[in-house]
Amino acid sequence: MSSHGFELPLRLLxxxxxxxxxxxxxxxxxxxxxxxxxxxxxxxxxxPDGTTAVELGRTLGVSKQAAGKTIDTLxxxxxxxxxxxxxxxxxxxxxxxxxxxxxxxxxxRIFDTLRAHWAGELGEDRLNALEADLRTMTPGNPWxxxxxxxxxxx
Amino acid sequence: MSSHGFELPLRLLxxxxxxxxxxxxxxxxxxxxxxxxxxxxxxxxxxPDGTTAVELGRTLGVSKQAAGKTIDTLxxxxxxxxxxxxxxxxxxxxxxxxxxxxxxxxxxRIFDTLRAHWAGELGEDRLNALEADLRTMTPGNPWxxxxxxxxxxx
DNA sequence: CACGATAGACAACCTGGTTAACTATATGGA
DNA sequence: TCCATATAGTTAACCAGGTTGTCTATCGTG
Numbered sequence: 001m002s003s004h005g006f007e008l009p010l011r012l013l014x015x016x017x018x019x020x021x022x023x024x025x026x027x028x029x030x031x032x033x034x035x036x037x038x039x040x041x042x043x044x045x046x047x048p049d050g051t052t053a054v055e056l057g058r059t060l061g062v063s064k065q066a067a068g069k070t071i072d073t074l075x076x077x078x079x080x081x082x083x084x085x086x087x088x089x090x091x092x093x094x095x096x097x098x099x100x101x102x103x104x105x106x107x108x109r110i111f112d113t114l115r116a117h118w119a120g121e122l123g124e125d126r127l128n129a130l131e132a133d134l135r136t137m138t139p140g141n142p143w144x145x146x147x148x149x150x151x152x153x154x
Numbered sequence: 155m156s157s158h159g160f161e162l163p164l165r166l167l168x169x170x171x172x173x174x175x176x177x178x179x180x181x182x183x184x185x186x187x188x189x190x191x192x193x194x195x196x197x198x199x200x201x202p203d204g205t206t207a208v209e210l211g212r213t214l215g216v217s218k219q220a221a222g223k224t225i226d227t228l229x230x231x232x233x234x235x236x237x238x239x240x241x242x243x244x245x246x247x248x249x250x251x252x253x254x255x256x257x258x259x260x261x262x263r264i265f266d267t268l269r270a271h272w273a274g275e276l277g278e279d280r281l282n283a284l285e286a287d288l289r290t291m292t293p294g295n296p297w298x299x300x301x302x303x304x305x306x307x308x
Numbered sequence: 309c310a311c312g313a314t315a316g317a318c319a320a321c322c323t324g325g326t327t328a329a330c331t332a333t334a335t336g337g338a
Numbered sequence: 339t340c341c342a343t344a345t346a347g348t349t350a351a352c353c354a355g356g357t358t359g360t361c362t363a364t365c366g367t368g
Contacts, residue, residue: 006198013166052315065316065317111160137172137275224324
């Protein structure tokens, strides 16, 4: 009967993917064709002050090796750069390049635009209620991103 | 400024992952410890009448080879079986085993329970509104699952 | 100053995706 | 009837992103 419960997770995933797909279509148009969805999350986690591979792994909930590999690819496509820490020569500080910061700034603006589109469709009140309800059901600061394994390995 | 728009996709992902994690924790308790999140989606796509690798790939939006690999692992852990089609010996029909159907039935009941939990927290009206709004923003039948690449390869 | 803890790199492996190439079978038209 | 083309499935080589284990270099403290 009902089995209505199946729809909720599916719609949540679909909605997430729609927003991400639209973000990246627009980013591609704005000069960032090579960026992948996860790169945005990683750069967000790197933040304006930079971080290290170990720290990034902890923030993201993945191993330091996985974080290191992701930094490698981000470095290769020009979004981050590594500099050695003068006070601790073991550490390598990973920082966003101007190109990386540009991607992050554009992402923020595009997400705002997409949210405005949702507000236009649903009404600001309904959208606020939706966000409030999601916040109720997913406690915690989403910026921490400490969903171990987040996407992938599903 | 706000940059408020970042929160929506993050919360959608977090909510999706919460539901999926809870589903699989419960499935493990109920005798399905080896099933992975994507297996549920694939079995859903296989459906009660069975399908073929090519068809499944089309439904899922992945290559027939990828669909074939997934069927291999599902077969190995006992959730599906392959039988040859008498009327077209090229085709191999993939069908859920009783164990596979059990997993699907349990998933449906667990999702209903999780939805009931959400209804308890948010109220049935708010949850209905949330689902209606997600439906508005993600048109189409979510059972088609034709999100090309769905999760993974983000 | 030596030893334990930490940062990073490297290797081997897993999964789920890709494309390309191949075999076997089906099917429709000359 | 036979041949050409299309289709189903398999295999292989590769990629990305994850894992664990091991190794080196450096830090910092007792």
